[in-house]
Amino acid sequence: xxESAELRKTPLNAVHRAAGAKMVxxxxxxxxxxxxxxxxEHHAVRTTVGLFDVSHMGEIEIRGPEAxxxxxxxxxxxxxxxxxxxxxxxxxxxxxxxxxxxxxVHKVADDEFFLCVNASNQDKDFEHIRAQNRxxxxxENAGPRYAQLAIQGPRALETLQQLTRTDLSSIPxxxxxxxxxxxxxxxxxxxxxxxxxxxxxxxxxxxxVTRWGEILEAGREFSIKPAGLGARNTLRLEAKMVLYxxxxxxxxxxxxxxxxxxxxxxxxxxxxxxxxxxQQSEGVKRKLTGFEMRGRGIARDGYQxxxxxxPAGWVSSGGPAPALNKNIGLCYLPADRAxxxxxxxxxxxxxxxxxxxxxxPFYKRAR
Amino acid sequence: MNYPENYRYTKEHEWVCVAGDEGTVGIxxxxxxxxxxxxxxxxxxxxxxxxxxxxLGSVESVKAVSDIYSPVSGEVVEVNETLKDAPEKxxxxxxxAAWLVKIRLANPPEIERLMGAAEYLSYVGS
Numbered sequence: 448x449x450e451s452a453e454l455r456k457t458p459l460n461a462v463h464r465a466a467g468a469k470m471v472x473x474x475x476x477x478x479x480x481x482x483x484x485x486x487x488e489h490h491a492v493r494t495t496v497g498l499f500d501v502s503h504m505g506e507i508e509i510r511g512p513e514a515x516x517x518x519x520x521x522x523x524x525x526x527x528x529x530x531x532x533x534x535x536x537x538x539x540x541x542x543x544x545x546x547x548x549x550x551x552v553h554k555v556a557d558d559e560f561f562l563c564v565n566a567s568n569q570d571k572d573f574e575h576i577r578a579q580n581r582x583x584x585x586x587e588n589a590g591p592r593y594a595q596l597a598i599q600g601p602r603a604l605e606t607l608q609q610l611t612r613t614d615l616s617s618i619p620x621x622x623x624x625x626x627x628x629x630x631x632x633x634x635x636x637x638x639x640x641x642x643x644x645x646x647x648x649x650x651x652x653x654x655x656v657t658r659w660g661e662i663l664e665a666g667r668e669f670s671i672k673p674a675g676l677g678a679r680n681t682l683r684l685e686a687k688m689v690l691y692x693x694x695x696x697x698x699x700x701x702x703x704x705x706x707x708x709x710x711x712x713x714x715x716x717x718x719x720x721x722x723x724x725x726q727q728s729e730g731v732k733r734k735l736t737g738f739e740m741r742g743r744g745i746a747r748d749g750y751q752x753x754x755x756x757x758p759a760g761w762v763s764s765g766g767p768a769p770a771l772n773k774n775i776g777l778c779y780l781p782a783d784r785a786x787x788x789x790x791x792x793x794x795x796x797x798x799x800x801x802x803x804x805x806x807x808p809f810y811k812r813a814r
Numbered sequence: 815m816n817y818p819e820n821y822r823y824t825k826e827h828e829w830v831c832v833a834g835d836e837g838t839v840g841i842x843x844x845x846x847x848x849x850x851x852x853x854x855x856x857x858x859x860x861x862x863x864x865x866x867x868x869x870l871g872s873v874e875s876v877k878a879v880s881d882i883y884s885p886v887s888g889e890v891v892e893v894n895e896t897l898k899d900a901p902e903k904x905x906x907x908x909x910x911a912a913w914l915v916k917i918r919l920a921n922p923p924e925i926e927r928l929m930g931a932a933e934y935l936s937y938v939g940s
Contacts, residue, residue, distance in 0.1 A: 469850070480850075480877070481850055484850060484851050485850055485851050485875075485876040485877065486851045486853075486876060487851075677850065677876060677877055680877075681876060743854075744854070744856075745853070745854050745874050745879075747878075747879060766876060766877070767853045767854075767876055769876070774854075796856075796872065796879075
């Protein structure tokens with residue numbers, strides 16, 4: 448692996464290296480893929496608490512009297528339903544209905560929205576939104592002003608609570624609060640990408656190294672582990688959370704990806720709406736479906752899926768499910784086969800291996 | 815980590831330990847460390863003919879699949895079946911109990927092309 452000068456780094460880069468993390472190129476960012484090991488980190492998040500540096504994620508801030516109008520225009524979900532302090536999962540679509548990105552919309556104020564977007568899409572998202580800004584809103588590509596840390600797992604609340612006077616238990620799932628961590632400003636959101644309870648905090652980049660150390664110290668009694676992108680991926684797959692570039696991209700619509708619930712046709716006009724209405728009236732032809740391996744082998748992203756001995760789809764994400772002790776995956780199948788209990792085969796390195804479609808999510812935490 | 819002096823090493827991070835006309839083959843400590851948690855091992859059945867430098871099988875970590883190349887030519891005479899249910903042994907004892915296959919050598923002198931322990935260590939830069 449050659450050291451590339453162009454890779455972008457988070458403020459915690461040196462901290463990760465000092466901790467012995469394995470660093471990889473992730474969408475142009477040099478990020479930790481693992482520290483102690485993906486399985487170990489995965490189990491830490493499922494059973495106690497893990498800490499992720501997700502500062503590569505992008506932030507876009509939309510401000511102005513017509514901020515809601517612009518957000519409504521570019522996203523699929525109904526941002527008008529948000530209260531101040533609430534978070535909403537949503538889609539940014541092209542006119543043809545395919546994904547520009549999947550995002551989190553935070554309503555900061557009536558005239559201010561804070562979007563958390565995927566790292567490798569942030570510049571594209573920014574241009575996409577700016578090009579549709581006919582309402583004189585301020586649209587800022589604010590990624591460089593934020594570091595983001597994710598504290599995830601059943602002990603996440605107890606860990607972070609030691610560093611803030613804000614009663615974290617008062618923040619409902621998918622809400623946030625602008626408060627303080629260690630007496631310094633932090634946007635604290637009860638969100639995550641692991642299928643566990645937890646928080647994502649947005650802070651100034653210069654605070655990241657100190658906060659990282661403090662959170663690890665606070666979580667020591669719970670055996671907190673720093674966790675990398677490897678565990679983040681196995682965790683999100685078990686929870687059936689989609690990943691841009693895998694389940695969704697410019698060629699996939701929300702209706703195909705099982706994300707009809709983030710499309711609100713009755714909210715008014717939005718980019719991609721006409722294409723989705725057409726697709727819905729004509730019938731969605733392929734749908735995202737979960738499966739687990741029956742035969743020996745691990746399905747990987749891009750492998751072909753066979754139904755009745757013919758190629759019928761592809762694996763969008765696949766791998767081991769460490770909390771379930773199974774090999775699982777998500778795949779696209781013809782709509783008439785996209786239900787649980789269908790026998791399929793995965794072409795694994797020139798051999799067809801048996802699998803079966805199953806209900807999702809694969810993993811759901813006990814509440 | 816100890817890289818046994820009597821093993822020979824490939825650039826693709828396999829090792830072979832020759833005794834008589836048989837070579838025991840595995841992956842190096844460096845290889846398992848780069849792969850991370852190993853969760854699946856796919857090896858050919860006994861009786862399969864293999865060629866030096868060609869694909870022997872594969873090892874999968876949580877993240878990815880890696881081809882394993884045979885360091886030597888010959889016939890697979892034994893497969894380490896314990897790895898089927900306990901692939902994590904490849905992370906724990908890659909130079910010992912977690913050997914992959916034993917191969918009856920068709921061309922013993924070809925191991926001379928492989929690296930010794932010191933050369934391999936400098937190759938992986940540790």
